[in-house]
Amino acid sequence: MTIPEVQRVSDHRIESVVPLMSPALLHHELPLTHELSASVLESRRQVEDVLNGRDPRLMVVVGPCSVHDPIAAAEYADRLRDQAERLSDDLLIVMRVYFEKPRSTVGWKGLINDPALDGTGDVSKGLRVARALLLQVLERGLPVAVEFLDPITPQYIADTVAWGAIGARTVESQVHRQLASGLSMPIGMKNRPDGSIGTAIDAINAAAAKHVFPGIDVSGTPAIMHTTGNPDAHLVLRGGKGPNYSAEDVNASLTLLHEAGLPERVVVDCSHGNSNKDHLRQPIVADDIAGQLEAGQHGIRGVMLESFLVPGRQDLGGDLTYGQSVTDACMGWDPTVEVLERLAAASAKRRAS
Ligand SMILES: O=C[C@H](O)[C@H](O)COP(=O)(O)O
Numbered sequence: 624m625t626i627p628e629v630q631r632v633s634d635h636r637i638e639s640v641v642p643l644m645s646p647a648l649l650h651h652e653l654p655l656t657h658e659l660s661a662s663v664l665e666s667r668r669q670v671e672d673v674l675n676g677r678d679p680r681l682m683v684v685v686g687p688c689s690v691h692d693p694i695a696a697a698e699y700a701d702r703l704r705d706q707a708e709r710l711s712d713d714l715l716i717v718m719r720v721y722f723e724k725p726r727s728t729v730g731w732k733g734l735i736n737d738p739a740l741d742g743t744g745d746v747s748k749g750l751r752v753a754r755a756l757l758l759q760v761l762e763r764g765l766p767v768a769v770e771f772l773d774p775i776t777p778q779y780i781a782d783t784v785a786w787g788a789i790g791a792r793t794v795e796s797q798v799h800r801q802l803a804s805g806l807s808m809p810i811g812m813k814n815r816p817d818g819s820i821g822t823a824i825d826a827i828n829a830a831a832a833k834h835v836f837p838g839i840d841v842s843g844t845p846a847i848m849h850t851t852g853n854p855d856a857h858l859v860l861r862g863g864k865g866p867n868y869s870a871e872d873v874n875a876s877l878t879l880l881h882e883a884g885l886p887e888r889v890v891v892d893c894s895h896g897n898s899n900k901d902h903l904r905q906p907i908v909a910d911d912i913a914g915q916l917e918a919g920q921h922g923i924r925g926v927m928l929e930s931f932l933v934p935g936r937q938d939l940g941g942d943l944t945y946g947q948s949v950t951d952a953c954m955g956w957d958p959t960v961e962v963l964e965r966l967a968a969a970s971a972k973r974r975a976s
């Protein structure tokens with residue numbers, strides 16, 4: 624067989640192949656210092672304590688739907704740090720620093736995949752920019768949340784993460800469940816976009832088990848990963864065809880978890896299917912959840928909010944408004960502070976009861 628024939632057989636639909644640095648090289652360029660490692664470990668411990676009911680606070684995962692401008696994200700982190708400190712008796716605030724966007728069909732896939740926002744796909748630059756921002760957020764004293772979408776990228780960034788999500792579109796995927804079984808932090812399993820909670824419960828069980836699968840190690844070498852299983856995978860209610868945040872929905876989910884022999888704990892996402900992607904509805908959802916906390920609902924261990932400096936969303940393409948989402952619509956800063964205060968007061972009341 625001639626070389627051109629071999630190429631036709633193997634790379635028929637590959638346009639080009641561009642080398643990528645190894646995770647170890649990126650860690651070398653942008654190291655997690657000893658101090659920051661200690662802070663990640665401490666944040667993970669706090670997240671685990673909240674999820675396991677040893678810490679009565681409410682976890683709030685809050686931040687932009689996606690990061691497209693690291694400068695605006697760093698400004699957001701500055702503001703959020705002040706709130707996290709101020710409300711720390713009642714809330715464990717974790718910043719959404721989401722770089723990987725799962726698309727229903729096609730669309731911008733996030734800053735790691737396409738840091739220039741124009742489809743040129745400079746993944747090397749994307750990983751560098753992402754890791755640099757993650758370190759900046761940690762330096763501000765905030766724990767970090769991401770969605771894990773690509774099975775290769777965790778080796779580049781997961782050492783900085785205190786809470787991870789497997790999204791609604793990938794929660795049924797064996798690849799993602801295996802990945803979750805080996806990740807070092809608690810993982811939220813979202814209900815499927817059609818509302819299926821059983822699929823997320825299957826994912827929690829699958830992630831708790833040991834797995835063996837092919838992956839890459841930190842040097843970038845193909846490796847067979849043997850995982851221990853992740854005991855801290857948990858359900859995230861994000862709504863489906865309709866919302867699923869009501870007291871009845873939460874109780875029904877807790878019952879399903881109980882019947883599956885799993886800890887009765889949920890995180891409720893105020894955005895996505897629970898707000899019908901209308902950012903103005905997120906405070907309404909959060910207020911309902913606050914009411915449930917005040918009524919003594921201990922199964923709700925966390926809340927997710929999509930929030931940025933400027934409310935709403937914009938399309939990529941033209942001149943961009945600083946601090947506004949380019950994916951789903953986000954709450955603006957002032958309503959975010961009001962929602963955090965409402966949730967903090969409800970968390971305090973629940974603790975007192
Ligand atoms: O969180 C963001 C979006 O909801 C998710 O990436 C799916 O977006 P899409 O349906 O617009 O592709």
Ligand SMILES: C=C(OP(=O)(O)O)C(=O)O
Nearest residue numbers: 688790791792813861895
């Ligand atoms: C994509 C997200 O959520 P979901 O998987 O629930 O759609 C997200 O939180 O950014």
